[in-house]
Amino acid sequence: MQKDKIIIAIYVDNRYGVLSRVTAMFTRRGFNIDSLTVGETESPEYSRITITLSAAKNDKDQVVSQLRKLYNVKKVIVLSQNDSIKRELLLIKVKNTEKTHADIVEATNIFRTKIIDFTDEAISIEATGDSQKIDAFIEYMKKFEIIEMCRTGLVALDRGGTNIWSEHEDE
């Protein structure tokens, strides 16, 4: 069956233990999370969880319906791939040598990323963008021996003036 990348935004009560209730649903029903981010929102009552996963149509419906049944889940929407703004943050540390450092600096310029730490041994770079850009940047950096890296996973919002409480198609 064809699987699509989907982005789900979830508003939950900003309370202890809620994240584990949400992730437990995925574990129990056998769905695999690709990335997960969680943080505060415009309202202190709620946290926003952004989850990306690959799923067939039927699984997508099932994930959304099961999430909506959770008591602490207040709103679930599936964000459109085209009509949403998506960003991810990457911190990456690569080895610095005399031979490579000019190439690294040039790459950070081309990818429009930012050097945030520079020593004789290593260069640390901050990159933001959609997941494809981050993937491409990491791929390029592999040339220079990656010492360590971490990425945040995706955060995403609808384009335009709507928000999560606005009416969405699949409800």
Added chain:
Amino acid sequence: MKMTGAQILVETLIEQGVDTVFGFPGGMVVDIYDKLYDKQDKIKHILTAHEEGAVHGADGYARATGKTGVVIATSGPGATNLVTGIATAYLDSIPLVAITGNVRNSMIGRDSFQEIDITGITLPITKHNFFVHKVQNLAEVVRTAFELAQSGRPGPVLIDIPKDVQEAVFDYKKKPVAKLPAIPACSDIDIEKAVKLIKESKRPYIYFGGGALRTSIGEDIEKLADKLDAVIGCSMMGLSEIPTDSPRFLGMQGMHGRFASSVAMAKADLIIALGVRFSDRATGKTEKYAPSASKIHVDCDRAEIGKNVPVDLGICCDLKDFVDRLTKACPQRKNTEWIKKVNSLRQREADAYEGLPFLPRDAINIISDNIKPDTRLVTDVGQHQCWAAQFLKFRKKRTWITSGGLGTMGFGLGAAIGCYMGSGSRSVLITGDGSFGMCLNELATAVTYKVPVTIVIFNNHALGMVRQWQKVFFDGRYSNTTIDRKTDFVKLAQAFGAKGFKATDKKTFEEAFKKAYKVKGPVVIDLTIKSDSLVLPMLKPGGTFNNLILRREDISDAEG
């Protein structure tokens, strides 16, 4: 009024209409038990032999009455002993509130004596659970728990209360019970779509389950079937909602369902599924399930629609509203050929049973023929359960009490006690020597409370259902299913203070049953049956209902 947390809990239970709780005391619920002691006139506490018996009791109480069952257990092992019972209620969508004590907030996370993270453990088997941090939240948590347990698709909710919260003092103010949020009605468009599918069909089959029982729509389903000229079948959880002798009713379908009911479902061109979840025990392999049928699936839980079986029309709405409006909107249909076909299936089923000496079926018939209509028929899990589901004659709603989804051996005795506490009706527990062995300690409880339950042990000296699989699919290699224990169930019953009888054939069983049914307290009848008795029909793994095993001779080479 200022009260301690324990007092607030008890007052809120009374406020929610609770008159019976099941439980077992312990160190971290001693405050709650102290306050229950003051309110014995309002809340009856049933003390069981084991927490598992208590939770099955609360579950049986809920199944028999439709009300929410309540169970109390202490922290640690008390709480973990509830787990099987909570899962049983979860899989069968039974409204249950489980209350556990826990160590003080200041002791949490230190692996204190009898400390366990019960909210973590029960997370996947409850609708929701609460850890009460502060006494300020306690009353509202209890109210929300009751609302959650009963609303929409019912289920178990657990409340974990640390000891310091039980001791702390706060204001309590009585509140009226909140009205449950209504399940939405269905739309006119959905009714139109359903009518269209009905008009295209010639072989309609109405399939109902536990949701239909919960909403008590048996009569409405019968009316709809008359209008559609359809036949009716049900899942194990739907049994007793429609009387067994209702003319269009074919009985339970599924892996070990009635032959005519299962085959008719496979041959139907339209299945109207009401309050079911298309369990694998009901469908067999889902890819091969009723391939020629259009499917309409109506349930109050949206997540059930399309979960196991793809459907042509899925509606998340109030079942009664759907059935009533569809009956009105649909023109009178006539499906003579279909009814004729189904009748021939029924005949084939009757012929297959005809004249064969088969003690389990005869025993079930003797039970059916010698009980009052409101007798609760409780089972454990295994072959006896399937025979009971196939052959019992149901005449009143909510008289069938069984663990359908989880298949919990040991469920029966606790549930039978709970049933009696809720309904005041006599019950018959149909069990096996395997299942009964799991929780027979509750005989003590049944004797204490003089529970009028006739316990019939279908004793094949084996774990029959697994043995049946070993016979049919594993060349008769009976690994660990021969449990030829030396237990004397008659003496065992007597040791607990109950009566016990032994029976070995139709005649001795009938005599024993009639005698036992009159006794005011529990009676055990040890009925010897053959160890190689089979539950038939039987669906082969990966098979379809078109090639059900109906008779013993149909089991090919594996027959030893």
